[in-house]
Amino acid sequence: MRALRNTERVLNNKGVERLLEKEREKGKALKIDDILDEVAGVYPRVMIDGDMDAGAWSCGMVVGLINDVPTVKELIERIMAEAEAIIRERLAGFLDGVPKRRTARAVA
Amino acid sequence: MKTAITELFGIQHPIIQGGMHYVGFAELAAAVSNAGGLGIITGLTQKTPELLAREIARCRGMTDKPFGVNLTFLPTLSAPPYPEYIAAIREGGVKIVETAGRSPEQYMPALKAAGIKVIHKCTSVRHSLKAEQIGCDAVSVDGFECGGHPGEDDMPNMILLPRAADELKIPFVASGGMADARSLVAALAMGPVASTWARASSRPRRRRSTTTSRRPSSMPPNSTRASSCARSAIPSAC
Numbered sequence: 001m002r003a004l005r006n007t008e009r010v011l012n013n014k015g016v017e018r019l020l021e022k023e024r025e026k027g028k029a030l031k032i033d034d035i036l037d038e039v040a041g042v043y044p045r046v047m048i049d050g051d052m053d054a055g056a057w058s059c060g061m062v063v064g065l066i067n068d069v070p071t072v073k074e075l076i077e078r079i080m081a082e083a084e085a086i087i088r089e090r091l092a093g094f095l096d097g098v099p100k101r102r103t104a105r106a107v108a
Numbered sequence: 109m110k111t112a113i114t115e116l117f118g119i120q121h122p123i124i125q126g127g128m129h130y131v132g133f134a135e136l137a138a139a140v141s142n143a144g145g146l147g148i149i150t151g152l153t154q155k156t157p158e159l160l161a162r163e164i165a166r167c168r169g170m171t172d173k174p175f176g177v178n179l180t181f182l183p184t185l186s187a188p189p190y191p192e193y194i195a196a197i198r199e200g201g202v203k204i205v206e207t208a209g210r211s212p213e214q215y216m217p218a219l220k221a222a223g224i225k226v227i228h229k230c231t232s233v234r235h236s237l238k239a240e241q242i243g244c245d246a247v248s249v250d251g252f253e254c255g256g257h258p259g260e261d262d263m264p265n266m267i268l269l270p271r272a273a274d275e276l277k278i279p280f281v282a283s284g285g286m287a288d289a290r291s292l293v294a295a296l297a298m299g300p301v302a303s304t305w306a307r308a309s310s311r312p313r314r315r316r317s318t319t320t321s322r323r324p325s326s327m328p329p330n331s332t333r334a335s336s337c338a339r340s341a342i343p344s345a346c
Contacts, residue, residue, distance in 0.1 A: 008257050008258075009255045009256060009257075009258055046130070057129075058128075058129070058255040058257070059255040059256075060256070061254075061285055062253065062286060065287035065291075072136070072139035073139065073143040079289045079292055080121050080123075080144075082288065082289030082290075084109075086293045
């Protein structure tokens with residue numbers, strides 16, 4: 001939706017493919033009305049009804065780093081524990097000259 | 109871990125939940141706040157200011173920790189009544205608002221008069237400086253990795269965060285691409301003092317049997333799912 005100066009990163013799906021096709025056809029002449037079917041009222045259909053192909057819904061590159069479905073509490077506790085381990089062990093280890101064979105991922 | 113952001117918002121961990129459309133309900137915000145981060149209710153997911161007031165009250169019933177409300181000013185098909193939404197936030201006793209989309213300048217007097225701390229989401233150094241100048245307490249710097257609206261400058265966080273650190277005086281938060289402990293530590297190294305996480309499940313909620321509840325009421329606040337497989341993780345509605 002760059003032609004509308006309303007660029008949005010979304011997860012690809014059938015609705016998005018339709019939207020991209022319309023963008024290619026219309027180019028800079030694209031109007032919001034041209035893509036209403038793909039952008040209006042999409043969120044409740046995706047988030048509540050589970051219709052993943054309903055249209056364009058915001059989604060970041062971070063999806064490539066998500067591997068599990070913990071609870072919020074588990075996730076935040078894990079992040080903080082691992083962050084402490086990265087700072088205390090991995091980063092300090094570089095200064096102390098202790099070779100770390102483990103990757104950052106393995107501090108968990 | 110103590111940073112300028114944990115101090116500013118009175119939270120335990122430098123982790124903020126992004127405002128996510130149709131995901132940032134009271135359950136998720138309360139779960140994040142109960143876990144020591146800052147939960148955020150997505151203001152415009154609530155169709156009216158009255159519904160937002162109810163959502164704030166529901167969240168208040170599930171946590172005694174600070175939580176915030178996201179207010180996004182984007183081109184929408186019908187302009188929401190922002191002053192009434194701000195009134196609902198004020199009357200609900202919420203002290204933190206995350207603004208996004210356009211500059212919140214015209215609403216700053218109302219927000220500050222209510223004693224609300226404002227964190228504005230920006231996709232560039234220039235917008236961040238403007239936010240600082242109009243009195244925002246913090247900014248959330250959103251790199252090109254982010255989902256939703258990454259702005260028109262296409263600047264990723266590896267460049268944007270250090271540049272923001274060189275320019276800004278107010279504390280700022282890294283958003284976009286933030287996934288785990290490595291993201292948090294990397295962000296802290298580059299200048300931000302917290303990270304905004306916007307990974308939440310879009311796993312279809314159980315179809316309701318009544319029309320009164322949008323969400324399964326049996327789910328306790330701290331069991332709200334925080335993240336999910338790649339296919340269903342969604343980012344902030346920045």
